[in-house]
Amino acid sequence: MSMSGIDLSANMLSGEIPIEMGNLSHIKSLNLSNNFFTGSIPATFANLSEIESLDLSENRLSGSVPWQLTRLSSLAVFSVAYNNLSGCLPASGQFSTFDMDNYKGNNNLRSCTSTSGPMAPNGVAGSVADDSDPILYVVSAVSFVMAFWATAAFVFCHALGRRVVLKL
Structure with a gap:
């Protein structure tokens, strides 16, 4: 005791x-x-x-x-x-x-909680690519905008794109 x-x-x-x-x-x-x-x-x-x-x-x-x-x-x-x-x-x-x-x-x-991912190979909890990284958001947003404008340019400025749209 x-x-x-x-x-x-x-x-x-x-x-x-x-x-x-x-x-x-x-x-x-x-x-x-x-x-x-x-x-x-x-x-x-x-x-x-x-x-x-x-x-x-x-x-x-x-x-x-x-x-x-x-x-x-x-x-x-x-x-x-x-x-x-x-x-x-x-x-x-x-x-x-x-x-x-x-x-x-x-x-x-x-970790099996909903707020954090599995432990990384170095033994640190959390996802391997940190989803809260602001650079990841910026790159994703820029990629989306560029893909949108490239598609719009193809549809409206390229002859093949206009023919495809007109057939719809």
């Missing part, structure tokens, strides 16, 4: 993370980063009701981030960067506040 955290980082630990670690309901911090853990993130971590910091980065974890972790209302720091995670990122609860850097290095992990 008096233990505030566990730091097992960089200890060359391997195998799956024991699901029993989810029974440590009173710890505030758990750092398992920089090891060789495999398998999935235990859904029992949702029982870490007082956890404020959970670092699982730089392991070999696979599967998805369990949706059950969205119940961790005290979680302020969370990182699963540089693993082999896949699937959708949780978007509710505290997870809606986490930066995309917390997930980088997981090429098959993606």
Whole structure:
């Protein structure tokens, strides 16, 4: 009850993370980063009701981030960067506040919310071509106008264009 955290980082630990670690309901911090853990993130971590910091980065974890972790209302720091995670990122609860850097290095992990696209190959969320780029809008508008006037010029100024229009 008096233990505030566990730091097992960089200890060359391997195998799956024991699901029993989810029974440590009173710890505030758990750092398992920089090891060789495999398998999935235990859904029992949702029982870490007082956890404020959970670092699982730089392991070999696979599967998805369990949706059950969205119940961790005290979680302020969370990182699963540089693993082999896949699937959708949780978007509710505290997870809606986490930066995309917390997930980088997981090429098959993606945001499934309607406001952002899949993670790009470099691990950054959002679409690969940023749709909010004003240059993209300008180029698109200029292309549309040029295509319109080229079509109008062909129809009204070129003999073949006039014949096609008159036959309609």
